[in-house]
Amino acid sequence: MALLGQYAMNGAMLGMMYALVAVGFTLFFGVLDIIQFSHGDVVAAGAFAGLLAYAALTALGVQAPGVLLLAVTLAAALATAIVGVLVARFLVLPIKGAPQLNVLLVTLMMGTVVRECIRLFFPNGSQPQRFPALLPSSGWNIGAFYLRFDNVILLACGALLIAATHLLITRTRLGLAIRAVAQDEETARTMGIDFKRVVLVTFAIGSVLAAFAGVMDGLYYNEVFFGMGLLLGVIGFAAAILGGLGNLYGAIVGGFLFAALQTVGAVALPFASAYKDVFAFGVVIVLMAIRPTGLIGERASERV
Amino acid sequence: MKAAAVAAAATVFAWLLLRAESQTSITLLILLAVAAAVIAARLRFRVSGPSVLAFAAAVVLALLLREDDFSLLLITRILIVVVACLGLNVQFGYAGVVNFAGASFFGVGGYTAAVLAPRLPHVLVLLFGGAAAALVGSILILPVLRTRGHYAALVTIAFALLFRTFLEVNDTLGGPQGLKLPELVIGPFHFNDSVFDWSFYLRYVALGLVLVALALAVVQRLERSWIGVSLDAVRLDEIAAASFGLSIARWKIAAFTIGNFITGVAGALSAFMIGFIAPNNYAFSESLILVSILLLGGIGNPWGLALASAIVIVLPEKLQTIQEYRFLLFAAMVILILLFRPAGLLPRPLRRLKT
Numbered sequence: 001m002a003l004l005g006q007y008a009m010n011g012a013m014l015g016m017m018y019a020l021v022a023v024g025f026t027l028f029f030g031v032l033d034i035i036q037f038s039h040g041d042v043v044a045a046g047a048f049a050g051l052l053a054y055a056a057l058t059a060l061g062v063q064a065p066g067v068l069l070l071a072v073t074l075a076a077a078l079a080t081a082i083v084g085v086l087v088a089r090f091l092v093l094p095i096k097g098a099p100q101l102n103v104l105l106v107t108l109m110m111g112t113v114v115r116e117c118i119r120l121f122f123p124n125g126s127q128p129q130r131f132p133a134l135l136p137s138s139g140w141n142i143g144a145f146y147l148r149f150d151n152v153i154l155l156a157c158g159a160l161l162i163a164a165t166h167l168l169i170t171r172t173r174l175g176l177a178i179r180a181v182a183q184d185e186e187t188a189r190t191m192g193i194d195f196k197r198v199v200l201v202t203f204a205i206g207s208v209l210a211a212f213a214g215v216m217d218g219l220y221y222n223e224v225f226f227g228m229g230l231l232l233g234v235i236g237f238a239a240a241i242l243g244g245l246g247n248l249y250g251a252i253v254g255g256f257l258f259a260a261l262q263t264v265g266a267v268a269l270p271f272a273s274a275y276k277d278v279f280a281f282g283v284v285i286v287l288m289a290i291r292p293t294g295l296i297g298e299r300a301s302e303r304v
Numbered sequence: 305m306k307a308a309a310v311a312a313a314a315t316v317f318a319w320l321l322l323r324a325e326s327q328t329s330i331t332l333l334i335l336l337a338v339a340a341a342v343i344a345a346r347l348r349f350r351v352s353g354p355s356v357l358a359f360a361a362a363v364v365l366a367l368l369l370r371e372d373d374f375s376l377l378l379i380t381r382i383l384i385v386v387v388a389c390l391g392l393n394v395q396f397g398y399a400g401v402v403n404f405a406g407a408s409f410f411g412v413g414g415y416t417a418a419v420l421a422p423r424l425p426h427v428l429v430l431l432f433g434g435a436a437a438a439l440v441g442s443i444l445i446l447p448v449l450r451t452r453g454h455y456a457a458l459v460t461i462a463f464a465l466l467f468r469t470f471l472e473v474n475d476t477l478g479g480p481q482g483l484k485l486p487e488l489v490i491g492p493f494h495f496n497d498s499v500f501d502w503s504f505y506l507r508y509v510a511l512g513l514v515l516v517a518l519a520l521a522v523v524q525r526l527e528r529s530w531i532g533v534s535l536d537a538v539r540l541d542e543i544a545a546a547s548f549g550l551s552i553a554r555w556k557i558a559a560f561t562i563g564n565f566i567t568g569v570a571g572a573l574s575a576f577m578i579g580f581i582a583p584n585n586y587a588f589s590e591s592l593i594l595v596s597i598l599l600l601g602g603i604g605n606p607w608g609l610a611l612a613s614a615i616v617i618v619l620p621e622k623l624q625t626i627q628e629y630r631f632l633l634f635a636a637m638v639i640l641i642l643l644f645r646p647a648g649l650l651p652r653p654l655r656r657l658k659t
Contacts (some may be wrong), residue, residue, distance in 0.1 A: 034454075035454040035457075037323065037457075056404060091639065091643070095643065098642075098646065101396075101400075101402060102642050102646060102647035104402070104457055105436065105595070105599065105638065106453060106639055106640055106642050106643070108457075108592070108638075109592070109596075109635040109638045109639050109642075111636075112589065112592055112631060112632070112635035113632060113635045113636055113639070116629075116631045116635065117632065120628065120629060120632060156504035168533060170427075180426065229355060229585075230465060231465070234458065234461055234462050234465060237458055237459060238462070241455060241458070269450070274473040275470075275473055276468075277465070277469045278466055278469050278470045278473065281462040281463070281465050281466035281469070282466060284458070284459070284462040285444070285447055285459055285462050285463060285466070288447040288450070288451055288455060288459045288462075289446045289459075289491065
């Protein structure tokens, strides 16, 4: 029972992280019909920016965990928003009309640039870095299962963020503009929507979500690694596809589904934890083979 | 005549660069080459000549450097990477099948060689390395065929990450420590014995040249034939190609398998030469380096990728300051190339049906 609760908690945390990353992928695909392959590494950039803010503040003598946590989150969000907007403005928008392969390669290589920058320029960056535990580690005992406060807080924050994104997309004028651009760029332009601004804002929103995923990853595992974005990126993207690219709910469902598969796989399969990542990537490949356009699916026909 | 002069100049330059010791002279030589390239581009300088010239230049270069182990090792590494990239070229350049797991298929070749080397004649081992890569690739065929563009890229990236993680946690294949290989023996030739009093790497250079020649012959004939035309059609417009009766699936499978085979053979030779393989040699970043070479040289042009392989391998080895930063530099270089010169350094020429 305690073990089951532990697995469920672990799965929920993973699912929330995947969902946050997947929502970013799906937003970018919506407005530009492109995949931002560096999105995973933007997650890592967020986590490391948070770490930098933490180091800077502790060096200044700030001790209060609340202040530190706020600073870490803000720094992460700011850093990822900047990276996301720069990628959109200088890499993706200029080659929007180029072959898909070029866009894919540019963003993929940008991911490498971000990853390598962390490895080379963060102090001792090639080693995994300890991420400070800023949330209270106490909790409740429910039977034999120990429910930690920090996990609950992280899950609640993640859910709030996704709900906020949902409200932003469905209830505000900005969201209306984003949806209009996603539906038909040209018509949106003729209706007076500033296409470029909408794209940049969308990239900022998506990247900020990635920052939270990064900070969440750091707080949950107490460790961040320069290559962590690769796994999160690939799985986040797979989750977005699974839910149907361009579909916000699909991305969330996809993220949790993926986490569930991974958790169940880790429990059910005998070779267990060592092959955890192998299993996850294997699932990505198999799912792509079975349902190449996702569970919910996109429009099947296309204009020739 | 012009081609011979260029080949001679390139040989002399390569010799100077590989012999150069001080960082200043290396930097000067590289600047000189860049200047020459810029001037050549301005003058719209074009050469064409028989491929034999390039091979002759490589042989002369190897003989000039006959006692210099390190330079010969670099030359062999270039030759092996050229073979691997020729394989990727069939996939990316002709059929338009994306494959971001180049280093993984290279690794499949290497690990196959390590496992089979004690048991089989080594010529067969090289071939089996390629066959194993093609076979492993066939696992990916279904997802790659059923998906397009971004999705296919995701599948190969997932495979590249899976492969590396698998090797690290798997104990039978040596885990993170990797495997050792015995000396390469083909017929009467023992590859770790020196030739006369010269470096034993000369044999590897020779074998590398043979492999490059074979791969080049296959790839160039493929391109010139009706197969190449079909592959181009599939890459340029799947719907149009299908409506002209071409089987998209068949040509994609053919290109993917041929490409992986060639890459796998290169991987097997590389494993023999280094004598030792580990998961770290086959990381995702190495796959990205292979793709960078392809883009830098100009997708679809074998000579472009030979030039790009030389640049990508020799630069970090000779300029020690950039060694640590090479992944960063090459990634940035590819971004700049894609933004400003998407066709690469030596773009693929139009198909000439008469010679």
